[in-house]
Amino acid sequence: MAPFTRESDMPPMVSLSICIPTRNRQGYCIETMRAIAGSGERDFEVIVADNSDDPAPLRQAFDSFSDHRFRLVAPQGRVLSMVDNWERLIPETAGHWISVIGDDDYIDPAVGGLIRRFEGLRPDVEAIGWGRMNFHWPDNRPVPTLASVPTGAGCWASDRVDLQDRLFRWSEGRSRPSCGFGIYHGAVRRTLMERIRQTYGGRYFEHPVVDYDSNCKVVAEARSLLYCERPFSVLGECAASNSASALSLERLKVLVETFKTESASDLIRANPDFPFTLFEAGASLCVSIAATTVWFCRKYGIDLTGFEANFARAAMDECRYSPSLEAYEAKVANIRAGFAAWDGGRWADLFEPAPFNAPKTVNALSGVMEDMIHLREDRLRVTTPGEFYRYAEHAIMPVGHVVAGTRSFVT
Amino acid sequence: MTLLSICMPVRTRPDEALTCLRVLMRSQRQDFEIVIAGDCDNAAMLAGFADQHGDPRLRLLATGDRPLSPVEAANRLIEAARGEWLCLIGESDYVDPELCAVIAATIKRVPQADAIGWGSAGFTWPADRDGQEITHVPTRSELGILDQKQMMRRLFFWEDASNLPDCPFGVVHGAVRRSLMERIRDGFSGQWLDQDDLRWDHACKTVLMAGAMVYWERPMSVRGAGGDRSTRSSVTGSEPAADPAGPHAAPFPFSPGLGATARAALAIEAFKRRCGIELDGWEAGFVAACARDCETASRPQRFRARKEAYAAAIADWRGAPALAGFRPEFKFRTDTPRFQGHVDGRLYFDMDMGAPASAADFYDVIDAMLFPVALLDAKLA
Numbered sequence: 001m002a003p004f005t006r007e008s009d010m011p012p013m014v015s016l017s018i019c020i021p022t023r024n025r026q027g028y029c030i031e032t033m034r035a036i037a038g039s040g041e042r043d044f045e046v047i048v049a050d051n052s053d054d055p056a057p058l059r060q061a062f063d064s065f066s067d068h069r070f071r072l073v074a075p076q077g078r079v080l081s082m083v084d085n086w087e088r089l090i091p092e093t094a095g096h097w098i099s100v101i102g103d104d105d106y107i108d109p110a111v112g113g114l115i116r117r118f119e120g121l122r123p124d125v126e127a128i129g130w131g132r133m134n135f136h137w138p139d140n141r142p143v144p145t146l147a148s149v150p151t152g153a154g155c156w157a158s159d160r161v162d163l164q165d166r167l168f169r170w171s172e173g174r175s176r177p178s179c180g181f182g183i184y185h186g187a188v189r190r191t192l193m194e195r196i197r198q199t200y201g202g203r204y205f206e207h208p209v210v211d212y213d214s215n216c217k218v219v220a221e222a223r224s225l226l227y228c229e230r231p232f233s234v235l236g237e238c239a240a241s242n243s244a245s246a247l248s249l250e251r252l253k254v255l256v257e258t259f260k261t262e263s264a265s266d267l268i269r270a271n272p273d274f275p276f277t278l279f280e281a282g283a284s285l286c287v288s289i290a291a292t293t294v295w296f297c298r299k300y301g302i303d304l305t306g307f308e309a310n311f312a313r314a315a316m317d318e319c320r321y322s323p324s325l326e327a328y329e330a331k332v333a334n335i336r337a338g339f340a341a342w343d344g345g346r347w348a349d350l351f352e353p354a355p356f357n358a359p360k361t362v363n364a365l366s367g368v369m370e371d372m373i374h375l376r377e378d379r380l381r382v383t384t385p386g387e388f389y390r391y392a393e394h395a396i397m398p399v400g401h402v403v404a405g406t407r408s409f410v411t
Numbered sequence: 412m413t414l415l416s417i418c419m420p421v422r423t424r425p426d427e428a429l430t431c432l433r434v435l436m437r438s439q440r441q442d443f444e445i446v447i448a449g450d451c452d453n454a455a456m457l458a459g460f461a462d463q464h465g466d467p468r469l470r471l472l473a474t475g476d477r478p479l480s481p482v483e484a485a486n487r488l489i490e491a492a493r494g495e496w497l498c499l500i501g502e503s504d505y506v507d508p509e510l511c512a513v514i515a516a517t518i519k520r521v522p523q524a525d526a527i528g529w530g531s532a533g534f535t536w537p538a539d540r541d542g543q544e545i546t547h548v549p550t551r552s553e554l555g556i557l558d559q560k561q562m563m564r565r566l567f568f569w570e571d572a573s574n575l576p577d578c579p580f581g582v583v584h585g586a587v588r589r590s591l592m593e594r595i596r597d598g599f600s601g602q603w604l605d606q607d608d609l610r611w612d613h614a615c616k617t618v619l620m621a622g623a624m625v626y627w628e629r630p631m632s633v634r635g636a637g638g639d640r641s642t643r644s645s646v647t648g649s650e651p652a653a654d655p656a657g658p659h660a661a662p663f664p665f666s667p668g669l670g671a672t673a674r675a676a677l678a679i680e681a682f683k684r685r686c687g688i689e690l691d692g693w694e695a696g697f698v699a700a701c702a703r704d705c706e707t708a709s710r711p712q713r714f715r716a717r718k719e720a721y722a723a724a725i726a727d728w729r730g731a732p733a734l735a736g737f738r739p740e741f742k743f744r745t746d747t748p749r750f751q752g753h754v755d756g757r758l759y760f761d762m763d764m765g766a767p768a769s770a771a772d773f774y775d776v777i778d779a780m781l782f783p784v785a786l787l788d789a790k791l792a
Contacts (some may be wrong), residue, residue: 151753360789367782368550371753379779381765394764395780397751409750410742411547411759 016044016112016187021085022103024051026057028137028238029103037067041109043272047092048103049073051085055129068085083205083213089312090193090204097128097187100214104137104236105185106385113403115187118226122157126192127222129158129180131231135388136377137238144363148379149373152229153397155405163219170299171267173313175286175321177293181225182215192222193349209292216296230402231392234385273298275341282334286318312339312350324352326358348356414511415443415586416494420484425453425637427536427769428502429460433772436466440510446488448472450479455673481607489582489603495589496527499582499609500579503536503635505770510631514586517625521556525588526621528557528579532630534773535762537662539636541709544762545749546648551628551756552782554791562618567679567688569696574672574704576679578625580624581614596618605685611678628756629782633770664727669720671698672704698725700737705739714741 009019018036022029029048036046048070050058055075062072073092080088086100097115099108111130117162118125131150139327158181180186183193196217197204219225274294276287290311297304315335322328332353339348366376373395382388395401401409421428428447435445445468449457453628454474461471472491479487485499500506517524530549564570566578579585582592582604595616596603605610618624624710664674664772676697683690701721708714718739725733743749750759758780767773782790 125664151758153752361786364782364783364786367552368753368758368780373758373780375780376783379775391765394749395758395760398748401748406748408747410744411749411750411754411757 009388014043014095015097016109016115017093017098018044018046018107018109019049019086019089019093019098019100019183020046020103021049021051021082021089021100022058023079023082023085024052024054025103025238025240026050026052026054026061028236028240029058030061031384032059032101032103032106032236032386033065033070034108035037035106035384035389037065037070038386039109041112042069043112044069044071044109045094047073047089047154049083049089049092050075051080051087063344077329081211083208086205086210086297088205090197093190094182096308098183098190098193099185100183100211101185101233102236103235104238104241104385106236106389107233108389108399109183110399110403111187113399114228114230114232117405118155122224122226124224125219125226126189127225128185128187129182129225129227130233131229132185133231133234133385133389133392135234135236135385137236137385138377138383139239140237140241141377146366146374147377147392148361149375149395150229150231151368151371151373151391151396152403155226155228155402157226158225159277160219160222160225163225164302167215167219167246168293168302169304170290170293170310170314171306172241173310173317175284175314175318177229177314179215180227182218183185184211184214186218188214188218188222192218192402196221207292207295209288212289212292213296220296220300220302228402230397230399231389232399234389236385244375251383271295274338276338277334280334282330282332284318284331284334286314287335287338290314308343308347309350312347315339315351316353320357321359322356323359323362325356325358413442413444413494414514415496415498415508416492417443417444417506417508418485418499419490419502419504420481420488420491421447421449421453421457422481422484423452424502425449425456429456430769431500431502431505431771432460432469434505434506434769434775436464436469440508440511441468442511443468443508444492444494445469446472446492448484448491449474450484460649461479472588482602482604482612485609486603487548489592496586497582497589497592498584498632499588500584500632501635503770504633505635506632507772507774507784509565512784513627513631513787516791517554517627519788520748520791521623521625523623524625525591526554526580526617526624527586527627528581528624529585529627529632530630531579531584532633532768532774532777533636534767536635536770537637537763537768537790540762543749545751545759546762547757547759548777548781549628549756550632550753550758550781552787552790554627554787555626557624557626559618559621559624566614566618567683567690568693569700572696572700572703574670574700574707575675576611576614576700578614578618579626581610581617583610583613584634587613587617591621593616595718600762606681607676608674608678611675612682615679615682627787629784630774630777631784632773633777644695662728664741665724669724670701670704670707670717672700673721673724675779694729694733695736698733701725702737702739706742708741709743711741714739717762 052075058072094192115128118128134148136145166177170177190389193204200217203212271291275292278288278291319331322331339351382391451474457471461469482745489497498506517527532548533546535544562578566576569576570578598620599616604612667674667677705714705718705721708717722734722737725737752759765776767776
C-alpha cells in the first residue's frame with residue numbers, strides 16, 4: 001500500500017478529482033481510500049475533507065501512507081455543516097472533472113476512461129452520469145438486505161428538458177425522481193461548477209440535502225449530459241449512513257437528531273412553500289428530496305406546473321412500499337399533515353394512499369429484475385464496497401469494452 | 412419419510428465428490444438422504460469420510476467385488492435409495508438439498524407431478540479452464556407444467572435444441588418420483604437405467620412415461636464440466652472417446668468422441684432402436700445441433716477438427732446433400748469479446764466470480780443472485 005500525502009503536496013492538473021467529505025467515520029473512510037488506492041489509474045486525485053471531532057485517525061492514516069494522488073483537508077476549528085464541508089472541497093480540487101462520493105462508498109477511477117470517451121464524442125459535455133451499485137456494509141444488516149448491480153452498458157445523451165421535468169416537476173410520480181446527474185456519484189466539469197457558483201448565490205452548494213442541491217443545479221445548467229448504464233461506483237450504506245434509516249426506525253431517529261444538530265439551517269427547519277416536516281415520525285427520503293427540489297425551483301424561478309399532483313402520486317408510491325404497518329401509518333400521517341398545511345389544503349384530496357398491504361417479503365427477493373441483479377448480502381463473502389465492486393464486475397461489461405465503445409459481442 | 416434421495420456414484424474424482432458432500436451435509440434439512448458408492452480405488456477415502464461425519468443422512472454402499480460400469484453403478488444406487496423422489500448427480504456436480512422445498516411446493520399445486528426439471532447451470536473446474544470462461548444462467552423463475560408432446564418434439568426431433576435437446580427431465584439433474592421410476596423400470600427392461608449415457612437414456616423414458624412434467628426455470632444444480640465444456644461426469648454422459656472416428660453403431664455413423672451432440676444422439680437412437688421407434692423429420696434439427704456443437708469450441712483448431720469430423724459423419728450418414736444444413740461458424744474470435752451482462756433472460760458472467768473452487772461453491776455464487784428457493788411457495792400461493 002502506497003502512503004497517502006498531506007495537504008502541502010499540491011498535485012498538477014489532473015483529469016478527475018474524487019472528493020470524499022467525511023465526519024466521524026474514519027474507519028470507513030480509510031477503507032474507501034485503500035480501495036481507491038488499489039487502482040492502477042494515475043490521472044486522478046482524491047481529496048478527503050475531514051470534518052471529524054478527532055483529526056488524529058485520518059491524519060495518522062495519511063502519515064503512514066504516501067500516495068501522491070491523495071490529499072487530506074484537515075478539520076477546521078469548529079464542526080462544519082455537511083454543505084459547508086462539501087463547499088470547501090471544490091476549491092481544493094485540481095481536476096478538469098469533479099466527483100463526490102460518501103466516505104463509505106466506492107468509485108472506480110477507471111471512470112476517467114469513460115469521461116475521455118464522452119469528451120471525444122461530445123466536446124460540450126458538462127455532466128456525466130453512470131449506473132451505481134448498492135451495498136450494505138456488514139454492520140448495517142439488522143434485517144435481510146440486498147445489494148444491487150445494474151447490468152446494462154448502454155450510453156446515451158440525455159434530454160435536459162425531460163430531466164428537468166422529472167426532477168423539478170416529478171413527472172414520473174415515483175418516490176424518487178430518476179435523475180442520474182449531479183456531482184454525487186457523477187462527474188461534473190469544472191467549468192460548469194464555476195458557472196453554478198456564479199449563478200447560484202456565489203456558492204457551489206447551498207441546501208443541506210447536498211446531493212439533490214447539486215442535481216438541481218446541474219440539470220438546470222449543463223449544456224450536454226451523457227449517461228452510461230454501466231456502474232462505476234458503489235453507494236455504500238454503513239450503520240451510520242443516512243440511508244441506514246430505511247432498515248431501522250431507531251436508527252432513523254438518531255440520524256434525524258444528528259442532521260438537525262449539524263445542519264443548522266433555516267432551509268430545512270421551516271419551508272412555507274412546502275410545509276412537510278422532515279424530522280418527525282414518518283419522515284422519508286421522498287419528502288426530503290421534494291423539499292430540496294421545491295426550494296430550488298422557488299428560489300430560482302423554475303416552473304413547477306404539475307408538481308403538486310405528481311408529488312401526491314410520488315408520496316403514495318412512497319407509502320405503498322412501507323415495510324410494516326407502523327412505518328406505513330407514520331408516513332401517511334406525516335404526509336397527510338403536510339398536505340393539510342400546504343396551500344391551505346388545496347392539494348390534500350390528491351393524496352389517497354392505498355391501504356397497507358403487508359409485503360410478502362422485505363429485502364429477500366434476490367434475482368434479476370429489469371436488468372438489475374439483486375443479491376442476498378448474507379451470502380456474499382465480500383465486506384466492503386470496493387470488494388463488492390470487483391466481485392460484481394464479473395457480471396457486467398468490462399470497463400475496457402465500455403471505454404472503447406465496443407458494440408459486437410459473442411454470447 | 413425421506414422425501415429426496417440424492418444419488419452420487421464416485422469413480423475417478425473422489426476429492427471433488429467430498430467437496431460436494433461436505434456442503435450437502437451442512438444443510439439443516441432432515442428430509443433428504445445422500446446415497447453414494449465408490450470403487451476399489453476410493454473406498455477407503457469414502458468410508459473414512461462417512462465415519463468422520465456419522466450423519467445418518469449419508470449412506471455409503473459397500474464396494475462391489477468388481478468394477479462397475481456407469482449404468483451398473485447408477486442402478487445399484489437407485490436400488491438402495493429410499494426417497495420418495497430421486498435425483499442422480501455426478502461426483503463433479505452439485506444439487507441443492509432445498510430441492511426438497513421445490514418438490515413440496517410443486518406437488519402442493521400439481522399433485523400428479525412425477526418429474527421435475529429446472530434451469531441448467533454449468534461449471535468448469537478451475538484446473539480444466541483455459542483462460543477466462545464466460546458462463547450463463549437463466550434468471551427467470553416461472554414454474555409450470557410442460558406439455559408431453561412438446562417435450563417429445565424437443566427430445567426426439569431436436570426442436571429448439573442448442574447443441575443438446577432442450578429437455579430438462581429425467582433422473583440425472585432432475586427429480587423423478589419413485590412411482591415413475593418404477594413404471595419406467597417395469598415398462599422397459601426391468602432395470603432402472605439401460606445405457607451408460609444415463610442422462611439421455613432416462614430423459615427418453617421419462618418424457619414418454621411421465622404423468623406430469625413440471626419445470627422451474629431457476630437452476631437447482633450445477634453440472635461440473637471439464638475443459639471446453641466437455642462432460643466430466645459419468646452420469647451426465649459417457650467420457651469422450653480418444654478417437655473421434657472411433658467405434659459407433661451402424662447405421663448411425665457418429666462416434667461419442669465427436670462431441671456432446673453425438674453422444675446424446677447415440678443414446679437417443681439406441682433407445683429408439685431398442686423400443687422400435689421409427690421417426691422421420693428429426694434429422695435437420697439434429698444436423699443443426701451438430702453445427703452448434705462445433706460452435707462451442709473456443710479454439711480455432713479444435714473447431715476445425717470438430718467441424719471436419721461432424722461433416723464426415725453427416726455425409727457418411729445421409730450423403731453430401733445433408734451438409735446443406737451444417738454451417739457452423741467459429742464464434743470465439745479474438746477480435747470479438749464475450750458478452751457480460753443480462754440479455755434474453757440469461758445472465759452472462761465470468762465463471763471466476765467469487766473465485767469458486769468447486770461446483771458447490773459456484774452454486775453458492777449463483778444462488779445469492781437468483782430467485783430465492785424459500786420464496787417459491789409464497790410466489791405460487
